[in-house]
Amino acid sequence: MTHPDTPHLDRVAGPADLRQMDDRTLARVADELRSEVISAVSETGGHLGSSLGVVELSVAIHAVFNTPMDKLIWDVGHQCYPHKILTGRRDRIRTLRQKGGLSGFTKRSESQFDPFGAAHSSTSISAALGFAVGRDMGQPTGDAIAVIGDGSISAGMAYEALNNAGHEGRRLFVILNDNEMSIAPPVGAMSTYLSRLYANEPLAKMKSLAEGFEAALPQPMRDGAKRARQLVTGAIQGSGTLFEELGFEYIGPINGHDMGQLLPVLRAARARATGPVLIHVCTVKGKGFAPAENSSDRGHGVAKFDPVTGQQAKSKPNAPSYTSVFGQALTDEAARDPSIxxxxxxxxxxxxxxxxxxxxxxxVFDVGIAEQHGVTFAAGMAASGLKPFCAIYSTFLQRGYDQVVHDVALQGLPVRFAIDRAGLVGADGATHAGAFDLAYLCNLPGFTVMAASDEAELVHMVATAAAHDSGPIAFRYPRGSGTGVALPERGEVLEIGKGRVLQEGSDVAILSLGAHLDECKAAAGMLEAEGVSVTIADARFAKPLDTDLILRLARRHKALITVEQGARGGFGAMVLHELAAQGALDMGLCIRTMTLPDRFIEQASPDDMYADAGLTRLDIADTVRQTLGLERKVVQFRP
Incomplete structure (x- = not known):
């Protein structure tokens, strides 16, 4: 079926079709592809700005290189919507980020055109070098092309890969997609450096023309001409671009929205490259859609929107988000304490x-996409006597784990870790789930680990962390709106390692850690309607555990159920270790630990993801029944 608005795009079932088209037609395909991306994301929401910035680049790469034999790796992967449309997934593009639909990132299991999955930044050059070695060792793979943004290339891992790739000297293509706009304005010397290269675009064009002229000269004359040009431009020996110093052939900057520049440059690079090549492409995030171009974040992550006006669908006003509650609580603490x-x-x-x-x-210090540096930087501030709060999503704190262990925990430094997006997060799927922080922090000596059950508890935990100077402390909280509880005027400092009991019962104790407390309360309500007497406790601390509370619950109930929004090896495991050490398991206590299962949970709504994980109120109630050996009762409610 053809569409009147996309006659040229309709002729593209896959990249092979692009390779049969002339350059003028490819430019039209790009225009139609931009419209298709806007139309699709208006229905699904998602990463709009980054995808619009690489429309022409997506068409040009697939038209010039022989994908999927050539391996195209997108970094971070959130700009891959045009790529997905061009690679046989157009008919499913409106399932983006939904249950059972296309991932919002590249994903190996989804398509042969996604050779490497990415959703955390700065991995593409390392992976591309791996593919290049595979090719040189006889594996059935062609060229490797990494497309990395100026924000992503600021991370240390990208430098490490550039350095290694330059040293290896293998044929490899890195396309630097420089839009001078990552999620936040990219920070640091690299951004300034790229901006300076960008400003000198006429010089870059002159340089490429001069090099082309020199290349046509006999060798002795060529060397003389090059020396003369270096004297004129001041580009004396040793002052090439950083990328040239690392061993890359540097081309650019070029206009990433001009097919007349992109296609010839990519073709020339593909035809002539013998070693690593860096092609510096300048693009505009949100290109071609004014509401995105004019937005402060260039339409980075959008809800469903009107494709004509760009007006995003507003969700109904709800309780404040955990993120905003944390930000306000931290600001209030900082107003009273200048060392925060x-x-x-x-x-x-x-x-x-x-x-x-x-x-x-x-x-406030934004270190760029550099979690390792950020954690050790905070450790240095803590060692100086300041009170740093290191605010990093659970999924991204994984990137700085060695620093958490070696630079913070080992030295007992009071860095405060504010861990947002704990638990399952919805449309971003398994790559962004905050599943592992309890497990990876609870095993570190001297660490204090808290989890907020609602937004009022989060305010108390910010105050507790600010007051805690004897070692590292972390508190985790989920994505999205809070529960709607009243917020305290000022956070109270909680007693370290002490939980709270919300209601007393006699048959079973449900010990909850974190934001699943409301589900535990709902499960308790169902069980009480069936005649089961339930105690509900909020642990507050995964480490140190409230040993007195746990032993009391174990002694006074037939069964103990722990519930957490995290993987195996976290809070439940800590409770089991403690009960075993205290001999509490020797007396026939029935205990169950409810965690995320030992598999990755695919994208869906958070509610659907927790249902997939077996952590709903129904699952909690069923676990209690099975543990107590009860049949499920059907309760008749009469009007």
Missing amino acids: MAVTAAMPSGTGVNILADRFPAR
Whole structure:
């Protein structure tokens, strides 16, 4: 079926079709592809701005290179919507980020055109070098092309890969997609450096023309001409671009929205490259859709929207988000304590520290996509006597784990870790799930680990962390709206390692950690309607455990159920270790630990994901029944 608005795109069933088209037709395909991306994302929501910025680049790469034999790796992967449309997934593009639908990132299991999955940044060059070695060792793979943004290339892992790739000297293509706009304005020297290259575009064009002229000269004359040009431009020996110093052939900057530049440059690079090549492409995030181009974040992550006006669908007003509650609580604490600082890794608004930055800008540090550096930087501040709050999503804190262990825990430094997006997060799927932080932090000596059951508890935990100077402390909280509880005027400092009992019963104790407490209360209500007497406790602390509370629950009930929004090896495991050490398992206590299952949970709504994980109120109630040996009763409610 053809569409009147996309006659040229309709002729593309896969990249092979692009290779039969002339350059003028490819430019039209790009225009139609942009319209298709806007139309699709208006229905699904998602990463709009980054995808619009690479429309022409997506068409040009697939038209020039022989994908899927040539391996195209997108970094971060959230800009892959045009790529997915061109690679046989157009008919499913409106299932993006939904249950059973296309992933919002590249995914190996989804298509042969996605050779490497990415949803965390700065991995593409390392992976591409791996493919290049595979090719050189006789594996059935062609060229490797990494497309990496200026924000992603600021991370240390990208430098490590560039350095290694330059040293290896293998044929490899890195396309630097420089849009001068990552989620937050990219920070640091690399951004300034790229901006300076961008500003010197006429010089770059002159350089490429001069090099082309020199290349046609006999060798002795060529060397003389090159020396003469270096004297004129001041580009003396040793002052090439950083990428040239690392061993890459540098081409650019070129206009990433001009097919007349993109296609010839990519063809020339593919025809002539013998070693690693870096092609510096300048693009505009949100290109071609004014509401995205004019937005402060260039339409990074959008809800469903009107494709004509760009007006995003507003959700009904609800309780404040955990993120905003954290940001406000931290700002209130910082107003009373000038030693409080905040560190974030390219996510000031995502973590809520922008609220603090608006009031105390000198006390917020955005280190860019550099979690390793951010954690050790915070450790240094803590060692100096400051009180740093390191605000990093659970899924991204994984990237700085060695630093958490070696630089923070081992030295007992009081870095405060604010861990947003704990638990399952919905449309971003398994790559962004905050599943592992309880397991990876609870095993570190001297760490204090808290989990907020509602937004009021989060305010108390911010105050507790601010007051805690004897070692590292972390508190986790989920994505999205809070429960709607009243917020305290000021957070109270909680007693370290002490939980609370919300209601007393006699048959079973449900010990909850974190934001699943409401599900536990709902399960208890169902069980009580069937005659089961339920105690509900909120652990508050995964480490140190409230041993007195846990032993009391174990002694006074037939069964103990722990519930957490995390993987095996976390809170439930800590409780089991403690009960075993205290001999509480020797007396026939029935205990069950409810965690995320030992598999990755695919994208869906958070409710659907928890249902898939077996962690709904129904699952909790069923676990209690099975543990107590009860049949499920059907309760008749009469009007």
